[in-house]
Amino acid sequence: MSSRNEAYLHARVSIMMRRLLSPAQIETMLTQAAAESAEIAGSARLQGLLAQVSELNAYAPQPFALEQRIVSSVLDDCEILARPLSGLERDFLIHWVHRLELSNLKAILRGKLAGRSMQDIRADLLDAGSFTTLPLEQLLRTEDFSELLRLLADTSFADIARQARAAFETERDLFAVDATVDRRYFNGLRERALRIEARQGPLFRELIHSIINRVNLVWLLRYRFVYMLPPAQTFYLLIPSTSRLNTERLAALARLESFDDVLAALPQPLQAQMAGLNNTFEVTQHLEHGTYQAAHKVLQSAPHALARAFAYLVMREYDLRKVRAVAKSRQLQLGPEVVRYTLALAPEHTH
């Protein structure tokens, strides 16, 4: 990236990071009246998001428009941040938001397997705007699962089509396909990060490791002790890693027979952080908080613009999830303590 583009991106990130919400702002949104919340949402460029939800009936189904607003917000930010980028750096940043499109692929695969109508499936798809690469309309127009897989085999998702066919023909179970889509995505992220991390510095590497470690540990716990998968299959579905939670360590963890054994066998400082946690949900919360902290560190201290842009996107997504949780709590008239628990917002975090 040229120094001009680097400066542009730094400036853009610095402007955008003002939109990030502080824990105190989240707490205000949780506890104060709608006017204060709306003001904070406005400062985060999320005007109307809360109002949109508060108008809904408490028992209404999950507002899809809200999801679309959140996705659009992330895509808009990414579009601006990717403008000065090219080559590997651009590829990395675009790949990060590409995940949103994969949810569309999963929705189509599931919908077609369940025999849902084209209109019903379409209603569940998110608009990924200019980041769309899937031939969505063609995929939707297929009449059955076999036709869908034939079509998918002609796209860049041919490997997924192959696995989906194997899963479909043997067990008619899409778990393996979902897991493959996710694994393929995070593997791609790791590989792309590897190509640029030498230039982006150690803080960026730490952030990527934090993301991959979180994914691996949560998946490992879930596959082994919730889905009861055997060690070998669990290990296969994880992302190869070179961090402290590396491939060899993951293989050893996959062999263990209980949740507590896995937490006890984690390398430091993860082991200390996970001590006393009782379930996968709490582990997820703590690891996500760790990723947020790592991203915050990159945003504040990293000298490289791309690393900061990526950290901003990571934090922005977390923020949007928090706002969504606040909005939903209003819709369902839940107390703030439920949201605090869900988002791991300990009271001390708010001060």
Added chain:
Amino acid sequence: MLQPTPMQLTTLYVLREDAPRAALALAQTSAFEPVVSEVAADLLPELPGEIFRERFHSASNRLEKILELCNIDFSAFAIPAAQAVSEQELVQMDSWLGETWGALSHHQENLRHWEEESKHYQALLKSLDAFAKLDIDLALLRRGGRFLDLRVGSLNTADVNQLASALHLAGYVLQVYHEEAGQSHCLIAGPKGHEADILRLLNSAGWHTLEVPQEFSGLPEPVRAQLHTGLNNAQVSHAQASKLLEQALEKYRTPLVEAAYLMQRAAPHAELAQQLRAQGGLAVVNGWVPGDRIAALHEALAQAIANRYLMTQRAPSAEEIPQVPSLTRQARWMRPFTALVKNYGVPRYNEIDPTPLFALSFVAMFGMMFGDIGQGALIVLAGLLVPRLAFARPLLIAAGLSSMLFGWLYGSVFGFEALVHPLWLAPLTDPMRMLTAALYWGMGFILLATLLTIYNRLVQGELAAALFSAKGVAGILLYFAALHAAYRLGTGQGLGLIATFMLLAPLSALVWHLWLTHPGPLTERLLVVAVETFETALNYIANTLSFLRVAAFSMNHVALAVAVFALAEMMGSTGHWITVVLGNAFILVLEGAIVAIQVLRLEYYEGFSRFYSGDGRAFRPLALLAPGDSKL
């Protein structure tokens, strides 16, 4: 010719059951573009065509996929009578198309299966030698050992390492014996007892088990023969599946043609259904109709549904003008020029359609910049004789003729300046005269463009902008006053009182208009007015100087020819003529293309950007599309 056709907003009332026939009649006239109903939704709450529309989409989707498989020449079939399609007929057709697609999809799935089988056998054949390197009894691959679970298969090469590590956890080993096209062919082996878990793991990895033939033991040659037999069988099955698909397509060919025509006739109703509203037995739709087609519409409706309709029409109101579609009608030979104009944009409803002026000025400027009798004649011949350029034939002929005309004025034939005496002058003999002529042409062009802007503003009711804006009367007066002042100063006559007044009067009007149209704090207003006034003056100067390229390219053409002849002089007699021919070809293709681009640039930037908004909406009436193209 210079303005889009006047439109009428019509309201059509029909009986609900007549809607399909009315839609077909409207489509046959190609004169009705449905729009969102004016009538309040609570008065006409029903959407009578919704089911029809949904079934049409479903059927259309299926038909499109089927037609992609079979290449049907519709011209070989008789066109059926244009009868409206009922909802029941459409539902039946949708069901039939669904069944047909199901049958064809089954054949396709078979094809895919045998194609994969063929690939597997080919891979096995290729890897037979590699199997031998495994140094095991090949029969084991088929039946496994008493305590040993052995499997042969393939997976993505990228996943091999991860799978090998995962299998290691289960006490298995993996060995790759062949790699091809991103796929690794592997042998895995491990202790029996956990086959179900291993199978799930392999499924997660997208493992494709390779069936090892019964005879896959013993000497390689019989094995190879067996594999060849398997491959042949797969290929024969593939050919049979292909033939079955062909036969099925052949069987469905005639019904598919009927289906395509039925869908063609159903499409107008499905499209109309978007805007059709109803209450009880009455259905209503609004639409734009060219004023001169109202009678044709009445005639078509009367023929289709007798007198069971009511159609009222009125001119669009001032508020509706921005929504009115533009229908521009130009002669057939103007099509290439129309395409270039539409490339910039569609004229607004009450805006001047610049196509005729564009065609005229484009052709003239091309000739001015590329004047050569011989090369112009070649362009004409290319337009007449090259089938692939048929779409641009009128443009090529006109541009070629213009090039010939100016070639005659410049006295140039394939760059030779001695063959024909110039009617006017050879460009390089008097460059100043050429540049002056180009400047005058530019001034005329800008004047015409500004006059068109003034006209457009007036018809859009923007009187103040027409009179006082930079692209209005004040702007053009300022432009000519500045030219006049420059001429006086250049010829040593001094500015004089009249010239000063001529400059200051339009300038004051311009500044006053800018002042009024930019409200804001005083400093900001002052700044905006100063900058915009300066920009106006600068733009006019830059736009005028831009036209110097007309002269520059005419001279450039001669200069290139001189260069070609200079090169040719250095050759022998054969080389001389080869150089002349190749040089002319080079000039014709390269310079011809550059000149065409430069002319387009002048048209778009100096012309269109001045007077043509191009943000109108083209008139898209209900129409009968070609069969097989009925997708909305």
